[in-house]
Structure formats: C-alpha cells, structure tokens
Amino acid sequence: MNFTAVSIAMAPEHLLLAGIVTLLILEIASDKAKAALPIAVVFVAAASAAAAWLGFTGWTGAPFPGQFDLAPPASFTKAIVLALAVPVLLASKDDFGKGEFYPLVLSSLYGVCLLASAESFLTLFLGIELMSIPVYVLVLMGFRRPESAEAALKYLVLSGTASASFLMGASLMYGSTGSLALESFALALGSPRLLAGTAVVMVVSAFFLKAAIVPFHGWAPDAYEAASVPSTAYMAVLVKAGVLVAAARVFGKAPVAEPLAGLLAILPLVSIVWGNIAAMRQAGLRRMIAYSSIAHAGYLFFAFLGDGPGRFQAVVFYLATYGVMNILAFTALPSHPEDVERDRLENLKGLFRTHPFAALLIGMAMLSLAGIPPFPGFVGKFLIFKNVMAAGYTTYAVLGLVGSYLGIYFYLRVIQYMFMTPEAVSGGHAPSRGVAMGASLICLAGSILIAVLPGTFLARL
Amino acid sequence: MADATVLSLVLYLPLAGMLAIAAIPAGRDGAVRAFTLAVMVVQFLLSLVLYAHFDPAAPGLQAATRLPWIPAWGVSYIIGLDGYNILLVILTTFLGPLVTAGAFSAVTKEVKLFYAMVFLIQFAMLGTFVAQDLFLFYLFWEAMLIPMFLIIGIWGGERRIYATIKFFLYTAFGSILMLAAVIYLVWSLWSTAGITSFAFADLYKARLPLETQKWLLAAFALSFAIKVPMVPFHTWLPDAHVEAPTAGSVILAGVLLKMGTYGFMKLGFPLFPDATRLAAPMLAMLSVLSIVYGACLALVQTDIKKIIAYSSISHLGYVMLGLVSLDLLGIQGAIMQMVSHGLVAGGLFLMVGMIYERCHTRELAAYGGLAKVLPVYSVFFLILTLASVGLPTTSGFTGEFLVLLGAFNAAWKPAAVTIPVWVAGVAVTGVVLGALYMLWFAQRFLFGAERVPHGPVADLNLREKSILVILVAAVFWLGLFPDSAMKRTELAAREYQELVAAPRTPAATKLTGTLPAEAAR
8 A cells, every 4th residue: 555646546535534624623613604615615626626637647546455446437427526516515605604514515525436436345335324424414404394304314214224235235245255346246246146136136226225216216305305405406416426326336347137137127217207207296396306316317227237338437427417407407596585485386487587597597407407409418318328229228218218208398397487477476586696606607617518528528437 | 611611600690699699788679689680681691602602513511511529429510501401591591580570579578588599599490401410410400499499488379388388298209209219220320330420421321121210210200290290290280380479480380390301301211211112102191191181271270370380281291292202303392392381381470470460369250351451461461372372483383383293203103112193183182272271361361341450550561561572572583483492402302312212221141130239138
C-alpha cells in the first residue's frame, strides 16, 4: 500500500471527508452557520473536479487491492455524481440554510463514491450503508407533518431489510465460492448450484428493493413525499445512482442468462408500466416523480440484460441524463411557505404567468424525463434500448418503449397545468431565489452539454 | 461550400430568432411581431438563393454539411438538399412569413412565447426536411411535437387541451414504434452487414430479409400514416385543426402533414423496398379510401375548419397514391401535390382565420352571401377554392392530374407494382367529390342570402391582402410554370423509383433470415 497512491486515488473521498470534518468543526466552534452551504459546495465541487482530473489523466490502480480500485470510468462516474450533488446542495438553501444537512449529504456522497470503486462485497456493503444511513435522517429532517416520521421509519425498515438481504446473499456467495470479491458474483451467476442461485437472487432483490423496482417499490412514494424537496431530489437521483452503480459493479461484465434474465426482464418491465400508470393519478410532483423514478429504475435495470460490455456505460449515462433533469425540475420549483403546497400539481397552474423561467425549466425537465427528443433523456433511453435489442430481447425492448409511452401523459399534464391555464392562478409560490436559479442554470448547462455532445460523454465511460 | 453555409443559416436562423426574442422586454408585442417577420423574410430570401443555386442535374446531396457526431454509434450530423426536400424547404420558408403576419391580430396573449414557438417549429420542420441521418431526423421529427403541443394548447379554442393532448399522444405513439424500428434497423445492419451508420445514403444500401422488412415497414408506416394522416389513423386531425389557432392550423396543414408523406418517400418505402412492393396494393387502397372517405366527410361538415381539415385528408391521399404507384409521373405529381396542398390548404386556413376574427364563429350555417359584403375576401377565397378543386392553371391541377396519370400507368402497364384498375378508377371519383364539397361549401359561404354574424364587418386590410396576393401568386406560378419546380425534383423521383423498384433482400447464401443474436439465444 503506497501512501501517495492512496492519497491520489482517493482524492475525491478525501476531499469529502475534509469537508465533513470542516463542517462539523464549524458547527461546534462557530455560530456562523451561514458558511455551511458555501463550504459544502466548495468541497463537493472540488471532489468532483478531482475525480474528473483522475479520469482525464487516466489514473488506474488499486490502492487497496481487492477492496478499492480505480479506473477512468469509475472516476468519471464519481465526477458526474458529485457534480449532480452541487445543484442539490445549492437548492437546499431555503429548506436547510444551516445545520446538519450538509455533513449528512457529504457522508452519503462518500458512500456513493465508495460504491463506484468497490471491489469486494465488504466495501460495497460499507458504501451502501454509508450512503443510506444519512438519508434516513434527511427524510426525517423534512419533519413538518406527522407522515414524515412514518415514512422515514418505513424507509428505514425496508432499506434495512434490503441490507440484510444483501448481507445474507453476500455470505451465501462466500459460502459457495469462497471469496468476497465481486467476481464471485459472476461465478455464482454461472453456477448451477442452489446455494449460488439463492445468493444471486438475494443480492439482486436487495438492489431491487433499494432501487424501488415493482413489487419492492412501496416505500418510495411515501419517503419521497415526506422528505423536503432537496432531500427528495437527493434520494431520487443520487441514492438511486449509488444503488445502480453498485449493481453495475456487482454484475460487472458477466453475461446474464436464464433464469435470472427472465427476472431482470420482467420485473423492470412491470416497473416501467406500473410506475408510469400510477404516476398518472398523483396529485403532487414529488409523488409523481417517485412513481416516475420507479419507471426509470426499470429502464436502468433493462441495461443489465445480455452480455456485459456497454452495461456500465449505459447505466451511468442514463443516470447522468435522468439525474440532471430530475434535479432541474426540483431546483426550478419555486419555494412555498407551506411545504405540502409547494409541489401540488394544482398549485402549478399558471406557473408560466407568475414564474416564466421556472415553468420553462420544469417543462424541459418533464419532456426530457418523458424521453422526448431533443432533450438528453432521449439519448439515454436510446442507448439502453439499443443495448436491450442488441442483447436479443426485441420483444421486451418494444414493450418497454410502449411502456415509456404511457409515461408521456403525466409529464405532459404538468406542462399543461403550467402553460395552458387561461388566467394567472397564483399557487402562492414565493418569487424565485437567486441561488436556486443558479442551481437550475447549472443543470440546464449540463443538460445542453449532454444533448449536444453525447459522444464526448459516451467515449469516456 | 457557400451554399452549405447558407443552408445552415436558413436552418439555424429561427433558433437564433427564438433566443433573441427572449431578450425583447415584456410588453413590447409590436417589436416581437416585427422582429419575427423580419427574420422570417430574411430566411425565405436566403432559401431562394438555395433554390436558385440548386443544380437539377447533380446527383446526391447539395449544400451539404457533414460532421461526425456520436462516432461510437455511427451517428453523424448530415444536412443537405436534394430533389426530395428542396421544394418542401422552400414551402416551409415561404409559409413562415405568411403565418407570422397572419397571426399579428389574432394572437394577443403571450405574444413572446407564441412567436418563440413559431420559430421553434420552423426550426424543427426545416431540420426534419434537411436531415440526412436517421438519428438526426428522429430528433427533429419528435421535436416538432413540442411547439405544436404548446401552440394548440395555449392559443387554441375551447377544447384545446383535449385536442392537443390527443394530437401529442397519437403522434407520439407512432413515433415510439418508429423508434423501436430505428434501433432494430441500425442494430441489425450492424450485426449482419457490419454497417454502423445512420446516414440515409448508407441505409439505402442495406439488404434486409423480407420478414424483417415487413415488421420495420409496419412500424415506420404506422408513424408516418398517423402523421399524414391516412384513414383510419386520422381522428386526431379534425380536433387538432378545429382547436388550433389559425397559425397552428396553417403550419399543421401547410407543412406538418407533409412530414408523413415525406417520411414515406424518403425513408419508409426506399428503406424497405421489397415489403413496400408487397404492400403497395393495400397502401393504394388505403390511399384511395383516404381520398374518398375524407371527401365524403368534408361534404357533411358544418364547421368551416372541419371541411378544410377533411379535405386535407383527401388531398394527401393523392400524394400517397402517387408515391405507391412507383410511376415517374405519379411520384412527381405527389411531390407537386404536397407543395400545392401546403399552399392551398394553408391559404384556406388563413382565410378561415380572417373571417373568424371578424365574425367569431366557424359555423357554416351562420354565413351566407359574403360575396356582396366582402368582395375582396370572396375573390381570394374563390381562387383558393378552385385551386383546391384542381382547376387547370392552379397548382392543384398539376399535382392531382399527374398522380392520377401515374396511378393508371401503374394499373395498366406491368411494372414493379400493380395497382388494381378499380382503385385508380375510384381515385378519379375523388376529383368529382372534391369539386362537389368545395364548390358547395363556397356556394353556401359566399353566395345566397346575406348572413354575416356580428356584422357589419370590414373587408380585408392591407396586411391581409398582401399575404393573400403573395400566396395566390405562388399558386398560379406553380400551376402555370410547374417546370421550374419539377425539373428540380425529377432526379429524386427517379432515384426513389429505382430504390423501391429494385429487389434488395439479401442473397440466399448470405443469410437465412434469422439474425445472429436471435439464433444464439
């Protein structure tokens, strides 16, 4: 173990850790709580830049062999995920201008970074827990109504179940292959033994639970709704990204064959269809996004079908497009004195009259999430369905596309409410704030970049 | 090289205009209108340069720009002009200023957003026409939906939300299946022939098994047929037309509907020639069904806009008939009919908008004897009506006549496709029906007892007269001198004919009909 290698390879993680320590010291030592936001943003942005730098220089190596290694795709994944966290942090100014929010987010991000580099089930478990535990608190921190506590508990219990299932799967994996390295998953996939099969199913269902795939999705709408808007954005994008990146690490380049392929094709398809149908009936944006993210998790797991190559690229690229647009929608949403009223779709009526810029941005985000070109969501969807077809699952690809068609309706409905209400109905939203607008502008720039130059991103992943 | 720059300018000018509009301070509606009109006029003049420089004898793309875009997938950015799109590009840029000027008095709320959307749809439509790469084409194709969705939904009539969502969901359904087909097409080319390219020129060389061609053609055809629209996929059109503001109807009838027929001509048929020849008799029957059924429906409507909407279905049936006839005259007639219908239907919708602004009703029964009250209006209306009927010397005649000629050629002479003679025969009745519903409409509308709702009303003002004079001039020019336009499309018509007529299934030894990955499963 080489000290310089460790410090360089883990530079993003170190920067996050330094940020956490600084924030904690600040919390104890000073009452200038206003500095927390800039400090958190600076450290996360620096960590993202460090990860991007590692990626561009092509840094490859394993500072902790068998536990933590680094290659450019992983570095770029970290850079993208951390960059996505910046607008989330900025948008939290109104809800959490000070206090514990920032160290919690940074700890959770540390976990996400670990996941992108994890080489063994141990590190992976560490990453998952490090990512999830702060989020339980984040959900509860939106505590403005009794349901928050209930939702947080629901999330805690189900997420804990997922962790338990994951641990059980990992130990069975160890029992059947004698190794905790992630490669043992590929071995177990190919093994006809019942023990190995059980291990695989337990690990996969843990991922399904964490990523809210039908029928393991029940917690998501409640948790998303109960949390305050920045926390929801964090959960919908970064936690989901962490889980999917972890799953992509575990699957690696292992070819997926029957019978697991059936599971990996049917449950995501059901998620796409059900997520999109259920989203139609929701009255609040957060709940709607929760169901839409269930559908998006379905698209993401479609990327796991077939042979390995291109899997990691498709997952990360999709996460980038989906993430940037989701965050754009949340950050552009003007704040409201009543948290419950903030995202009620009814209150969005006539938003274009009162907040034209916000309405345009949310509209773009909705169209992109619906996968309508030329917005970046389309390119991500294209990539995933191209891979599904290339894997030979033509029927599933067509059904998945038709399922995604079902989603168009409720995204359009948001646009309809914002733009097509004849008289200006004020939903009571506060005027847009500079910081939140800055956050959405970052997302906008990012999404334009992805839409115009998708090739540049794809080449790096 | 210089032409390539001009084409890029023509394409991106509306996009730049849209962004520039955002900079005009709120409340300065007059400035927004003047600015939009100026940009549109400049765009049209630039496109005339392209038209003048277009070399009818040169094969391949002209004024082309080729750039790599997503090299990993073989996607490139290719735009260019050819005989397929040159007239449609001019039609789009020609209608742009007219639509803009036509909406000056009709659109009074959210003026900035409105013209931004007009710019956006102009950009997307031009992009769809000039794109020479399937991926790029699909991007523009879908992007057209968004501004149209907003134009109908924000500035439309009473049931605008219903109409616009119906419009979006109908067309998006076709598109999503087309997307599946696009992915499958490109992927199967890559896995069987090693071609990784989305460029049309490369896709035309693809050899696909007949079975694959059938499925892919079905998906493409569904998407295009919804857009045309062909009976029985037409039910979104009357709602969209009736609820859309005038500008929306003009864009819809003038250009957007041509996307479907253009898609068939540029993509659907040439990409899957063997399946097309098999399906040709059925497609011809559907086209004739569209002609006759659209005409019959137009006959019984009581809403002025609906009459013209259904007449569009009927007229686009001719275009489809010309395209499937695979006869050179028929194909050229189809292209002419596309342009002519764009001018005539666009003009009629503009005129309906003008009367609606004055009288606030579209009920035909409420009107009568306009010829006495609004003489200037009535003259223009009658000219456009006759052009719609296909009177010689107007553009409508050239297209319809050539299409029918082509259909009979295909029916009598044994060629690549055979259209049943009765189908061609029934198509002719469409001409009679067309004359019947349009003339009857004009008679009830312009003549008879004088009935003017919310009267007395003023005749056309200078702005409206100018719009109509320009439009009618174009209608006559195409009717009297079709040669200039037709010689530019001739080469493309030949190329299309050859592409669709020649068998292009893979040699039997090369492929057995299953794709490798499927066989491996």
